[in-house]
Amino acid sequence: MELSQVEQYATGAHASLATCDSLEALASWHQQHLAKAGELTAFKKSVGKVAPEERKAFGMGVNQIAGKLEAAFKQKTTELKDAELALRLASENIDVSLPARPHRVGGYHPLTLMLREICGVFRDMGFTVYESPHVELDEMSFQLLNIPKHHPARDMQDTFFVSEDVVMRPHTSPGQIRAMRELGPGPVQVILPGMCYRNEDISARSEIQFHQVEGVLVGEHVRFSDLKGILLNFARRLFGPDQAIKMRGSYFPFTEPSVEVDIKCTLCHGEGCRICKHTGWLELLGAGLMHPVVLKNGGYDPTKVRGIAFGLGVARLALLRHQIEDIRLFFQNDCRFLSQFQ
């Protein structure tokens, strides 16, 4: 056995390796040449037939040839794999702009989102959520709030009556009395979110049902200036750090003094526009120092304890925030409208 024979064989093997064009062909080439039962192994085994003095050189020569073939095989394998991957990648191009595979998508009602945001701001300021019934005693809804039967202040809202003594609450204020009686006689700091009812014609600006959030802070050290601070904070958290509030004297039977609180128009930022009737200001809520009669009915001594209270309409804020023109959309429940809010 001559080394030249092996070399000759190797030349052939290299040539046939070059013609392999698939991983399958490559595998069978490997089988034929480099596997245990392959031809190269046969050459290695034939070292016995070589003259003893040439065996060392023959062995080294064959190993060298084997190494080269192995390396060539590895390189070819990489080449073919790369080519195959390139081919696969090329075949797997997609149009990324095609529609995604949809999931079922749920969503919150916009008033829920507004309520959560409002309650969230007040909860951050230490208010606890307190809820009370929708159907209320006339006593809770009016009389204990300093509005006796036939009082002129009853003109301020048209109330749905269930009986002479039971009404649909026209405001969340009955919760003031319930909260004070339940949580007193110590300090009370609650917000009262909830649905209210008024017997008014339904229009783009008014609904027979609407959410209010009322806030109540009762204690020995409560001041009117706290009301201003809390509401300014609220306005800024909800509508931006540049917000300002303005107060106008007003009248609510359950507060004295009573004020209407305006914020800078959210659309024109105080410049004056259609939404704010060119005043630069929008009505936000009503507020005041709690009337001594109400504090007394809540179980407090009004000479020692004071309270502040404020109440705001939730839908109004949602209308402002999203520039919605018609309040009726909230109860129509058309998913094309609702699904925008998520």
Next chain:
Amino acid sequence: MQIPVSWLKQKVNTDLSTAQIAEILTVAGIEVEEVQGVGVYHRDVVVGEVIEVVAIDKEQHVHLLTVNIGKRNIPIVTKNPGEQALTLGAHVALALPGAVVIDASNETFALREVKAGKLYSHHSHGVLVSEKECGIGECNDKVYTPATTAAAGTPLCDLLEPKADWQADEILVIAILANIARCQSFQGVAREFAAITGSACELEESAVDLASVPTSLTPSIEDDALCRRFSCVELTDVNVAPSPAWMQRLLVLGGMEPINNVVDASNYVMLEMGQPSHAYDATKLASKDLTVRFAHDGETFKALIQEEEDEPYTLKSSQPVIVSKNEVVSIAGVVGGASSAINDETHDILLEAANFDFITIRKTQSDMKLMTDAGTRFSRGVNPLLTLSGLARVIALLQETSPQLKLIAQGDATPVAFEERQIELHAQEVNASLGVHFTIAQISKLLNQIGITTATDSEDERLVATVDAWREDITGAHDLIEEVARLYGYDNLPETMPLQPIPFHPKNAFYEWRETARDAMVLWGMQEVMSYSLSSAKEELKVFAGETAVPDTAFVQMTNPLSDERSVLRRSLIPSLCQHAKLNFRHMKQIQLFEIGPVFLPEHPGEAEGLPCEQERLTALLTGEAFKPNLHNAHPGPVDFYDISDALAMLMRHLHIKDYALENNVAVGFHPGQCAHVMHGTKCYGYMGALHPRVAESYGLDKFQTYVIDLDLRAICEDAERDFVATSPLKYPSVELDISIVLDESISAHWVLTMMQKAAREWWVDGSVFDVYHSETLGENKKALAIRFSLNAKSRTLKMEEANKVREDMVSLLGEEFGAVLRS
């Protein structure tokens, strides 16, 4: 309340503009709702430029003009406007639709609102107006053509210097809230405005001196609670005539109509001072000694505002009247009678002014649905000191047009004494209430501004305020504090955060779990909706279609509903969800809605005696296609029970309620074969399943099966567990095995799994049905269930023999309990 600005500026010394006056009053709690311009002050009275003139009736001098008003050109039809106005390029005074101008065609002072319309069969988008109509002069035979270079469309009032003798005016329209009854008059507003601005104010008006008039009249009051003061003055030689032009003008600007000098003087004093009064023809009264009392049931009364053919009012004993020898001559404080009304022949007059209880007048007005200017004032409260001084003022005004009149007699019933009140106020109270640091002198100064006199003690930092009897709204220190805050200006008060520490209130757990439940539903893919709690019995009862009807009394009913549609409180959220589903089916096929809100169950007790139970429910509705057809899945099937039961699973996962069960059962309104009770032990949270096809159909949902979850949310949230015990991941591998059994159709998978878990004891991890098979070969009413379950010994690797032993135990237990056999 309407206040002419010209009057206000005549009485109060001020240089402020009308807009500033309105702002100042509003900030101080006297809300100016609107400033109404009259005549030239109306912003729709503008300068127009004539750009085209077409004669349309030469004989009558009617022309069609095209007038440029800046933004556009409009057609105007005009008759006899004068030569000047027909010149091309002329500037003319033009009142656009909506403008209120002086009605020059009327004998007495009157206003009219300009409207767009057709004149001589041509459209006219306004009218050209004269100086008189603008209220800036007397000329009325031609259109006013201002000499100006101002741009077309400029409001005319921007070009003219206001003059004192103008008839035109601005009117402050003031909302009278219950606490500012004192502002129900020109003088009341003037007094407030002067106080707030610190301006000088001259309100003294001429009045006759009644001191020498014999007190021979004896007006009487039967019930002191009804009337606090009742005053009369008798006059003779009165000449009924039109009232003076200035008075007519102020009446009209104040919102009233001139009638004759007697009625007008009475009405004018009501506007000016706030005291209503009434004039009777004295010769038509049976007695001049009038009495105030409650009516006798069934007494009849014809009001002077009624037409001849109208039925007289039949009175009730709750209504206050004024009688003359038992003949009702007035409904007290509201309206006078027809029989004693003033007419042109009237010569002798009995004037009457009283102060009635505001609640009685309120009730009477709303009872009789009769709103009058006097009644409205009384129903808010009137200064009780003004009855006689009001009459003295009426008579003085009447003398202007009837100088011969003589005063015959007077009478004054004053059962109640009106005394000024003294209220003590400490600076510390003011400062602690408002968060300020005022001295007693500062506080005193503010109170003095509105006529409250004070005796101050600066050592103790306190004062004693003396409040006039008529300021009936001020009864305590808190009322004075309000006046201090209002006059100092709310905007000038500081802003602080509370000094008071946040109190420890119990956490509102239900509120928090409810929001978690809402999150779960949204996360699963439901859209939240909100419906009216007010509904109609008809819509609500559809839920019971074909089932036992519930009686109407089961609804909380409104006694004064807005409409039948919103007359009762809902007992279920299902009807409104069905309505929303139907609405949304118009534009989509995948309906997944839920709502959280109360239902009202009057048969159960509520928060207090007389209130219904309000049960917070979570209700979801699923119908239509399971998803929107899309590129990746073009053929969605309809939703079914197992979609909605997955939504329930999502909810329960979020509330950490693991051991709930669905039991096949029936419920009103549901499909009898596809209805589950959602159980937690023996507690039923609510129902879930397909709506009964008849119910669905009654709501117009008949194309797809409709699935509903309807739960008592409070009951669920009570069991929600925040403090559940978390488990660590299992350390050793679980053994997963299958079991396939044949058993009766009626045995639910839930019970099978419960038994398997029982057999596996603490090695149980989980298990789930992966195949349900029906075949005749299994036998009648039999089914095969294939269940995959996994076991784990937790502290070591479970041996296969042990697992197989468990499986054998399961089979024998299922055999014992349900007669189940292994499927071969």
